[in-house]
Amino acid sequence: MRKYLSTFVAGFGAGVLQIVPVAKSFSCCLIIPVAAYIAIILDRRANNLTGQMKLSKGLILGLLTGLWAALFGSSFEIFITLITKNNDLVVAYPELQKMISEFPLASSMIEQAHEMLSSVVYDIQNSGFSFLYSFAVIANNLVINTIFGIIGGLIGAQIISSKSSNRLE
Amino acid sequence: MNKTVNFLIWFLLFIWLLINFAPLFSDKFQWLKIIDFISGRAYSLVCHRVDYKLICCDDGCTLLCARCTGIYSGAFFASTLSLFTSRIISPKSYLYYLSIFAIVIDIIFYNLGVYDYNIPIAFSTGIFFGSLSFLYIRNGVEKLIQEFR
Numbered sequence: 001m002r003k004y005l006s007t008f009v010a011g012f013g014a015g016v017l018q019i020v021p022v023a024k025s026f027s028c029c030l031i032i033p034v035a036a037y038i039a040i041i042l043d044r045r046a047n048n049l050t051g052q053m054k055l056s057k058g059l060i061l062g063l064l065t066g067l068w069a070a071l072f073g074s075s076f077e078i079f080i081t082l083i084t085k086n087n088d089l090v091v092a093y094p095e096l097q098k099m100i101s102e103f104p105l106a107s108s109m110i111e112q113a114h115e116m117l118s119s120v121v122y123d124i125q126n127s128g129f130s131f132l133y134s135f136a137v138i139a140n141n142l143v144i145n146t147i148f149g150i151i152g153g154l155i156g157a158q159i160i161s162s163k164s165s166n167r168l169e
Numbered sequence: 170m171n172k173t174v175n176f177l178i179w180f181l182l183f184i185w186l187l188i189n190f191a192p193l194f195s196d197k198f199q200w201l202k203i204i205d206f207i208s209g210r211a212y213s214l215v216c217h218r219v220d221y222k223l224i225c226c227d228d229g230c231t232l233l234c235a236r237c238t239g240i241y242s243g244a245f246f247a248s249t250l251s252l253f254t255s256r257i258i259s260p261k262s263y264l265y266y267l268s269i270f271a272i273v274i275d276i277i278f279y280n281l282g283v284y285d286y287n288i289p290i291a292f293s294t295g296i297f298f299g300s301l302s303f304l305y306i307r308n309g310v311e312k313l314i315q316e317f318r
Contacts, residue, residue, distance in 0.1 A: 030272075055312045144214045154309030155302065159262050 004064050006042035010035040011068020014145075018073035019080065032069055032145050033152025036062035040156045052161045055154060062153015063146055070141035077137055082128040089133065093121050174310070179252055182245040188212075189238060192229035222286055235288040236272065239295020244303040246296070251307060260304045268298040 014035035017023045023031070039061050040053070081087045089096075100113050116132075123130035189212070212218065212232040223230035224238055231238055251258075271294045279286045 054316060055309055056316050058309075059313065140214050148215075151302075151306060154313070155265075155305040158305055158309055158312075159265065162259075162262050 004043075004061070006039045006046060007061055007064035008068055009042060010039035011065045012072050013038075014065065014069035015072025015076060018069065018141075019076045032066055032148035033062075033155065035069060036065045036149050036152030037156035037159070039065045040153065040160060044160070051164050053157045053164075055157050058153040058157025058160075059150055060153070062149040062151070062156065064149070065152070066145040066147070066149020067142070069149065070138070070145040073145070074134075074138045074141045078129070078134050081124060081133070085125055085128040087124060087133075090121055090124055093117070171314075175248075175252055178307075179245070179248045182241065182248050186238075186241055186245055189232045189241065192232060193226050194228060222288075222291065224288060224292070235291040236295040239292040240299035240302070242292075243296035243299025243301075247300040247303040247307075251303075257308060257311060258304055259308055260301045265301050265305070268294070268301050272298055 014031050017031050036058075040058055043049070043061060044053070077087070096117060097114065100110055100117070103110060103113075120130045120133050124133060216233045216237040218232065218234060220230075222234035222236070223232075224235050225231075233241065275287075275290055275294050278284060
């Protein structure tokens with residue numbers, strides 16, 4: 001665990017920023033790659049590493065940062081929904097209903113989509129928890145955060161390697 | 170890099186951008202509304218999709234904001250170029266910092282009210298950042314393949 005403590009720290013930070021509305025809209029898809037880059041820097045400082053860095057290590061650090069960020073980001077989002085019994089989905093529900101009704105699909109399918117959506121919103125408004133919503137949040141965050149974590153790890157490792165080779169020159 | 174991998178990346182970026190721009194034509198093609206809805210959920214994971222930051226025309230708006238559209242367009246542009254050359258282009262890190270700096274300055278300026286959110290500025294800063302990011306990712310994949318060999 002200590003070996004990858006830097007990913008835990010950076011992932012936690014990214015997870016927190018992911019649910020802060022203002023930071024969320026500021027940073028778009030930059031939070032996770034930057035967190036991965038920070039994780040690499042922290043790892044090198046903690047282990048007193050200098051010189052070139054293997055890209056596979058950057059990839060692993062980025063991947064782990066993404067995974068931690070997904071775990072923390074999802075947990076915070078589910079927890080806040082549980083307390084407030086409100087979230088983006090509930091706010092956008094009337095608009096979503098209108099949108100689904102306009103789909104060029106069979107009426108039975110549209111009805112099923114309405115039922116599923118309303119049951120999710122009903123669960124959130126009454127108990128603050130919906131299994132389907134929580135599953136969607138976790139799955140989405142896992143996929144997206146790991147991809148952006150890997151990208152951040154790859155770019156970060158190259159920037160750090162080029163910096164250290166410049167110093168050597 | 171392997172030409173197949175190069176083409177695959179190019180194709181994925183092409184599809185990603187195609188779906189992004191699909192809502193601009195959804196009034197003409199009704200079935201695109203379903204794709205918009207499904208992919209809209211996925212695109213909202215990588216972009217805030219605030220209404221006034223989207224690129225719009227009479228028929229609809231893009232799924233991603235102007236900056237994200239710029240980022241992926243830049244990546245697509247660099248990817249298209251890389252299809253025609255086997256040379257590895259290593260971008261200077263100061264250029265990459267400059268591209269991030271341009272985005273940060275733009276965000277700070279419009280949030281301070283120096284100017285209103287400007288779609289062309291957001292799009293062009295995105296293109297600059299996206300194309301350099303792609304070059305880094307491409308080099309990264311290349312070196313990774315060598316490391317694993």
